[in-house]
Amino acid sequence: MNHVPPTHYEVLDSSHRTTGILDHSPFTVGRLPDRDLILEDVHVSRRHAEISYEDGAFHVTDTESRHGTFVNGVRVQRQRLSPEDTVHFGSLEGPKLRFGIADASSTSTIRELLVQLPAAVSSQTTGLEKLRWFLEAARRLNAVGAVDQILSCLVETTLDLTKVERGYFFLCDENGKPRFAAGRNNKGESLTDDSTLSRSAIQQAISSASEFIVTDTLKAEAVLRSESMIMQNIRSIICIPLRSRRKQAPLERANGKNDLLGVLYLDSRLHAGNLTQVDSEMLRSIASEAAALIDNAQLVIAEEQARRYREELDIAAKIQQGLMAVQIPDLPHAKVSARSVPCKEIGGDFYDVIVEGDHIYLVIVDVSGKGIPAALLASTLQGLIYSQLKAGHSLEMVATLVNQYICAKNVGRYATLCILKLSKTGQLDYINCGHPRPIICTGQHVQPLQASNLPVGLIDDASFSAGTSALVPGTRVFLVTDGVTEAENAEGAFFGDTRLQHAVGSSCNLDGVALALQSFCEATPATDDCTMLELLFL
Numbered sequence: 001m002n003h004v005p006p007t008h009y010e011v012l013d014s015s016h017r018t019t020g021i022l023d024h025s026p027f028t029v030g031r032l033p034d035r036d037l038i039l040e041d042v043h044v045s046r047r048h049a050e051i052s053y054e055d056g057a058f059h060v061t062d063t064e065s066r067h068g069t070f071v072n073g074v075r076v077q078r079q080r081l082s083p084e085d086t087v088h089f090g091s092l093e094g095p096k097l098r099f100g101i102a103d104a105s106s107t108s109t110i111r112e113l114l115v116q117l118p119a120a121v122s123s124q125t126t127g128l129e130k131l132r133w134f135l136e137a138a139r140r141l142n143a144v145g146a147v148d149q150i151l152s153c154l155v156e157t158t159l160d161l162t163k164v165e166r167g168y169f170f171l172c173d174e175n176g177k178p179r180f181a182a183g184r185n186n187k188g189e190s191l192t193d194d195s196t197l198s199r200s201a202i203q204q205a206i207s208s209a210s211e212f213i214v215t216d217t218l219k220a221e222a223v224l225r226s227e228s229m230i231m232q233n234i235r236s237i238i239c240i241p242l243r244s245r246r247k248q249a250p251l252e253r254a255n256g257k258n259d260l261l262g263v264l265y266l267d268s269r270l271h272a273g274n275l276t277q278v279d280s281e282m283l284r285s286i287a288s289e290a291a292a293l294i295d296n297a298q299l300v301i302a303e304e305q306a307r308r309y310r311e312e313l314d315i316a317a318k319i320q321q322g323l324m325a326v327q328i329p330d331l332p333h334a335k336v337s338a339r340s341v342p343c344k345e346i347g348g349d350f351y352d353v354i355v356e357g358d359h360i361y362l363v364i365v366d367v368s369g370k371g372i373p374a375a376l377l378a379s380t381l382q383g384l385i386y387s388q389l390k391a392g393h394s395l396e397m398v399a400t401l402v403n404q405y406i407c408a409k410n411v412g413r414y415a416t417l418c419i420l421k422l423s424k425t426g427q428l429d430y431i432n433c434g435h436p437r438p439i440i441c442t443g444q445h446v447q448p449l450q451a452s453n454l455p456v457g458l459i460d461d462a463s464f465s466a467g468t469s470a471l472v473p474g475t476r477v478f479l480v481t482d483g484v485t486e487a488e489n490a491e492g493a494f495f496g497d498t499r500l501q502h503a504v505g506s507s508c509n510l511d512g513v514a515l516a517l518q519s520f521c522e523a524t525p526a527t528d529d530c531t532m533l534e535l536l537f538l
Helices: 110-115 127-140 147-162 199-208 227-231 250-254 277-323 371-390 395-409 496-506 510-521
Strands: 007-013 016-022 027-030 049-054 057-062 069-071 074-076 078-080 086-089 096-099 166-172 178-185 212-214 236-243 260-268 334-341 349-356 359-367 415-422 427-433 439-442 445-448 467-470 476-480 530-537
Touching: 057 069, 147 166, 147 178, 147 260, 147 277, 178 260, 199 212, 199 236, 199 260, 236 277, 260 277, 334 349, 334 359, 334 510, 349 371, 349 530, 359 371, 359 476, 359 530, 371 395, 371 415, 395 415, 395 427, 415 476, 415 530, 439 496, 445 496, 476 496, 496 510, 510 530
Parallel strands: none
Antiparallel strands: 007 016, 007 096, 027 049, 049 057, 057 078, 069 074, 069 086, 086 096, 166 178, 166 260, 212 236, 236 260, 334 530, 349 359, 359 415, 415 427, 427 467, 439 445, 439 476, 476 530
16 A cells, blocks of 8 residues: 655635645545545535545545546646645535645644643743743644634633633724634633623723723723623723734825724623732733734635636636637638737637638627626636627627627626628628727728617617628728727826727738727826737738
8 A cells, every 4th residue: 555645725615714634545525424525515426536645646536426537727537736726516606625734733732832832832931921922833823824722822821821700802804893802711611702791991991002901890990891891790800902013005094994903801790800900011021023924824814715716717717728729711711810908817808700602700708897797707708709700690689699698697788799701702791899990901991881770788778780781802891899089198188989990990910900099008008908900811
C-alpha cells in the first residue's frame, strides 16, 4: 500500500464550509453513508467519484456519475489534481472541493495551546506576561479566520484576570450596530446574548468610543447608573471599545465608515468590582490585541473571498470562451473577420457566424451591463439565436422570440442585436434592434443602413421589421458594438459614428479600423466591451 501524503482540502456545500485531510486512497465521494465525503445534493450520485494516490500524484476519477465531475470548470472522467484545483461534483453550482489548500484548519486550537502554557512560562511569570504569550499564540491563528473561537478564549482569559462573573465580546458592523460574538461565565460555561446585559453601557461605549467602567453601581453617581443596571441588579460593569489599528483610506472616511470593531463587556451581579491600575492596563491590552486579531482575520477573509472570486471568474471566462468560440468558415462568396475585446474578464458582447444552406448569417449582440450577469444572459441568447436561425426562421421571428424570452424571464436586462443574412447573389437582409447601424463601404463610399427597431427585452409585445440591401463584389459591411463608438480618449471625447465611418472608408480591412480606435483612445482604458465584425462580399 502506497504512503499517502496528508493533503488538506476544503469543501463548500451550499452555505456550509468544512475542511479535512485526505490521508488514504481511494478517497470516495457521493451520497451513500459509507462514502469518505458525503454530499447531500440532488445532482450528486450515490457513488459519484473517488480521489486516488497513484505514482506520486493524486487523481480524481468520475465513477459513472449521472451529472459528472468538473475540475476547474471542465468536465472530466479522470484528471490529475494539482494544489488549489477546484473540483465540482454534479454541477458547477453544486458542492465543490478545493484540493491541496494550505493548512487552514490546523487543529491546534487555542485550548490546546493553553495546555502548553506551563511549559512555555515559568511559575514566576506574571499574569500579564502569560496573557501576552497567549495573545501572541492566538495572533498566529488569525489566518484561520475563526474569530469567534479566538474571542471566546480571550473572554475566558479576561474572566480569570478580573474575577468578574460574565464576559462578552460584541462585533460591530459598519453602522456601529453590535452583534454578539462570544460569551462565557466564570464557571467556563458558554453564554448567549440575553436581556440581562446593560444595553445602555454597551451603547455608551460605542457612541463615545471610550471606556465605560463602574466598579460599584450602588455607590456610583446617578448619571452613570441606568435603568437596565438597576433592574438586572448589576453591581459592577466594564465596557471597553475595540478600535481598528488599520489606517482608514480617504474614501472610507468620506463614507463615514466607523473604525470601531466591537466592545468587550464584563459585569458582575453579586459583588462589586475591584479594578486596580494593573487590571485596567491588562483590559486595555486585551481590547487592543483583540482589535488587531479581528483586523487581521477580516483582512485574511477578504483576501480569501477575493481569491475565490478571481478563481470563479477565471473558470467562468474559460467556460464562456469555450461556449462562444466561433469557427469562421471559408466561403467562396464571402470573407468574415472579427475582433472582440471584453473590458472585464468576461463580458456581455458576443458574435457568431452561421452557415445554413446558401446563406451566411452574421450575429452581433450586446447585453446591457457588464461582468458575470451580462455574460450569463449572453451565453443563453447565443444558443437561442443559433437554434432559431438553424431552424430557418425569419429575422423578424428571431428578434420577436429573443424579445419575448428576455421579457418573460424578467432578468432586468435588455440587449441590442444586429443580424445579417447574405445570399450568394449579394442580397443582404438585416435586422437591427437598437444596435449601432451597420456600415456598408463600396470603394470610398460609406453609408449606414438605416432600418432599426427597439432593443430586445424592453417591451414584450414589440414588433420588429427587417431591411434589405444589394451588395456588389468588393462591398464590405461593418458591425460594431457601442463599446467602439462610445470609446473615450483622455479628454473624454467619444470615438463616435463620424470617426468610425471615416475609419471604415479610409481602411482596407478590420485591422485598420482597430488601429484608428487605438490611436484615438491611446492609453485610456476601455469602459465597455468592444466587438467588431467585417463581412466582405466576393
